[in-house]
Amino acid sequence: QQQVKQSPQSLIVQKGGISIINCAYENTAFDYFPWYQQFPGKGPALLIAIRPDVSEKKEGRFTISFNKSAKQFSLHIMDSQPGDSATYFCAARGRETSGSRLTFGEGTQLTVNP
């Protein structure tokens, strides 16, 4: 069964600190790993994504680290700000499907204290 396991469930960080959220997957057929940010009352917003042929991708304060052999990937938020307080979801797309089906992790509620 295709699953993506996400941890921690909740995370509290001080302003300026580094937030780290981890995900692990089982299916080696996944070929695309996005991260989404969701604020209350809103739909998930695509934050950053990576393909398995790359070990790291950085966009501004957000970095994805990808470990293909360990089947793990993580999101690092540098210089975390109170405005980053939201729920973050990792996800994965299966290569064997021709479509856009995503399998999501359980989500991490991030709180950045001022």
Place this chain on the structure above:
Amino acid sequence: KAGVTQTPRYLIKTRGQQVTLSCSPISGHRSVSWYQQTPGQGLQFLFEYFSETQRNKGNFPGRFSGRQFSNSRSEMNVSTLELGDSALYLCASSLTGYEQFFGPGTRLTVL
């Protein structure tokens, strides 16, 4: 470019009724996917439509159905509503099959 729009934003229905939700994708996007979001089960894939054809289907009962029109707009229908169908229903559109852009969702409450 306008984002994904979903209507209505909120719905209250009673058990046994049926409901139809609508989604308009980003202009030019031909893939539309539907997801159910609940506190207990998280985000779960319902189905995906591409060029008016269902391309993928998640593990939901047949009460959940959908369709896509020639202009790529999509509707999903839930018949014989149950209390457990209360959720945020999200629509996402994609141009490439990889990047998916979500709408604000329709909050369905079943009483």
